[in-house]
Amino acid sequence: MYDIDLSEVYAELGRRDFAHFVQLMRPQYQLVWYHHRICEAIQAWEESPKPYHLILSMPPGHAKSEYAKLAMAWISTRDRTMQSIYASYGQDLADQQLHDVQSILDSDEYLAYYEPALNSKRAVSDASRGAKRTGNYAELLGGGGWIKSVGRGGGLTGFRVDRGFVDDLLKDDIEARSGTTRDAAWSWITRVLMTRKRPQRPLRLLVIATRWHLDDPTGRLISAMPGRCVELRFEALRSDMSDELDPREEGEALWPAVATRESLEEMRELDPYGFMALYQQRPVPASGTLFDATWLYRHEVVPACPGRWIQSWDCRHGGKGAGSSYAVGQLWFIPDHEQVAYLADQVRGRWSPEETLEVFDRMQADPIWRKTSARLIEEKADGVMLLSLRGRAYPGMLPIKPTADKEARARLVQPILRAGQVSIPTRAPWLADWLEEVVTFPGAANDDQVDATTQLLTYAFTPDHKDKTEAARSTWAAMMG
Numbered sequence: 026m027y028d029i030d031l032s033e034v035y036a037e038l039g040r041r042d043f044a045h046f047v048q049l050m051r052p053q054y055q056l057v058w059y060h061h062r063i064c065e066a067i068q069a070w071e072e073s074p075k076p077y078h079l080i081l082s083m084p085p086g087h088a089k090s091e092y093a094k095l096a097m098a099w100i101s102t103r104d105r106t107m108q109s110i111y112a113s114y115g116q117d118l119a120d121q122q123l124h125d126v127q128s129i130l131d132s133d134e135y136l137a138y139y140e141p142a143l144n145s146k147r148a149v150s151d152a153s154r155g156a157k158r159t160g161n162y163a164e165l166l167g168g169g170g171w172i173k174s175v176g177r178g179g180g181l182t183g184f185r186v187d188r189g190f191v192d193d194l195l196k197d198d199i200e201a202r203s204g205t206t207r208d209a210a211w212s213w214i215t216r217v218l219m220t221r222k223r224p225q226r227p228l229r230l231l232v233i234a235t236r237w238h239l240d241d242p243t244g245r246l247i248s249a250m251p252g253r254c255v256e257l258r259f260e261a262l263r264s265d266m267s268d269e270l271d272p273r274e275e276g277e278a279l280w281p282a283v284a285t286r287e288s289l290e291e292m293r294e295l296d297p298y299g300f301m302a303l304y305q306q307r308p309v310p311a312s313g314t315l316f317d318a319t320w321l322y323r324h325e326v327v328p329a330c331p332g333r334w335i336q337s338w339d340c341r342h343g344g345k346g347a348g349s350s351y352a353v354g355q356l357w358f359i360p361d362h363e364q365v366a367y368l369a370d371q372v373r374g375r376w377s378p379e380e381t382l383e384v385f386d387r388m389q390a391d392p393i394w395r396k397t398s399a400r401l402i403e404e405k406a407d408g409v410m411l412l413s414l415r416g417r418a419y420p421g422m423l424p425i426k427p428t429a430d431k432e433a434r435a436r437l438v439q440p441i442l443r444a445g446q447v448s449i450p451t452r453a454p455w456l457a458d459w460l461e462e463v464v465t466f467p468g469a470a471n472d473d474q475v476d477a478t479t480q481l482l483t484y485a486f487t488p489d490h491k492d493k494t495e496a497a498r499s500t501w502a503a504m505m506g
Contacts, residue, residue, distance in 0.1 A: 036138035043068045046099045066257045067096050076227035078254045082306040084261040089233045093190045098129040105168025109188040114196040116176030123174035185223035189230045201237030210242045236306045261304035297457035309461045322448035327367045332360035334396040337481035339473045340407035351473040367448045371455045438482040
């Protein structure tokens with residue numbers, strides 16, 4: 026029989042495996058699925074024979090900084106020759122984060138498995154009294170490595186770095202909208218941090234951030250070094266279905282214990298732009314190649330006046346797979362006294378043909394939607410089915426057969442938006458997705474909302490097109506008997 030010291034076994038497992046180290050240091054944690062993904066990503070980043078920079082893009086309040094601090098402690102445990110910095114937008118915050126790392130290395134949980142990593146004296150500035158340890162710098166015992174904190178713009182003269190933990194170099198939206206501040210953050214990364222690489226050792230950066238702007242340091246790093254960066258991105262509410270390792274249904278919250286779907290939907294309605302950036306990690310530009318968000322008017326409610334209610338449907342080929350496109354139905358109001366189209370409501374989803382019919386019927390029963398005088402249906406894919414099966418059931422079913430490509434149709438209506446003839450709600454659960462798609466078109470991942478919008482605007486404000494559409498309606502009505 027051999028006496029086995031399980032603490033030594035656990036300690037070795039912790040050195041080898043980051044997820045196990047997290048469980049040793051934080052036994053009270055109940056890790057959810059994406060925490061395990063983070064642990065796996067950090068493990069791969071640290072052990073890859075080909076160095077790269079890891080970017081963790083996550084919503085606020087979802088433990089991104091906690092895992093960065095645990096990773097710094099873990100790496101310092103595995104190799105006490107390691108020289109690492111923790112950087113943030115301000116020195117005070119960076120110092121606080123380093124204090125938390127020191128607290129991990131000082132903790133009873135740590136000392137139960139590992140030899141002390143830091144001088145037990147909380148403030149030692151004299152090297153003759155042992156390993157130095159101050160609020161923004163601490164030397165590792167038994168290896169000569171160290172951990173250090175630094176704020177954006179702070180100097181690193183005299184220091185060589187193996188690992189950089191970069192945690193939110195931009196403080197808030199105000200800083201993110203400042204080109205000068207973005208340039209300063211990027212300059213600090215490229216001209217300070219990256220120049221301090223230790224000879225004969227690779228520099229690996231772990232960048233953790235919520236996305237504030239397309240041109241923020243995260244965006245610039247991905248653009249400038251596409252072959253040297255790996256991004257792990259988590260949306261607060263899942264909309265991108267391409268990640269096969271994400272177990273959530275579409276629209277499901279990332280961590281309901283922290284932020285429920287209902288609370289996130291409320292945030293999205295209150296601030297569509299901020300929600301797309303901070304919570305979905307997809308910052309929306311103010312303007313794109315074709316459309317500028319500043320052209321759009323905003324309304325709290327649709328005007329209560331005489332006018333036309335018009336639906337616009339872009340129906341896709343049936344199928345509910347993650348890679349399939351969306352179908353969308355929009356409700357618009359155009360007052361008789363002004364040439365402005367008010368987007369009143371929208372439904373959107375990856376529906377099967379049967380579900381498309383169900384959604385269409387449900388919307389026709391809605392008190393507002395049933396005010397419609399014209400129902401524009403793109404005569405393609407499931408739209409053909411919709412026209413065929415519902416052509417007699419509802420008045421004003423108008424088949425629309427595009428004669429130009431998507432971008433040409435968008436360019437046709439560009440002057441309409443530029444002239445301020447489109448108004449969108451100040452709040453709506455679907456508004457953030459609509460804005461993102463419109464202002465990033467034609468570079469957006471999807472174009473269904475743009476198609477439905479251009480279809481409506483072309484019909485409503487292009488007389489020749491309207492005449493052709495009415496002729497098509499007459500022909501269709503004759504065919505339907």
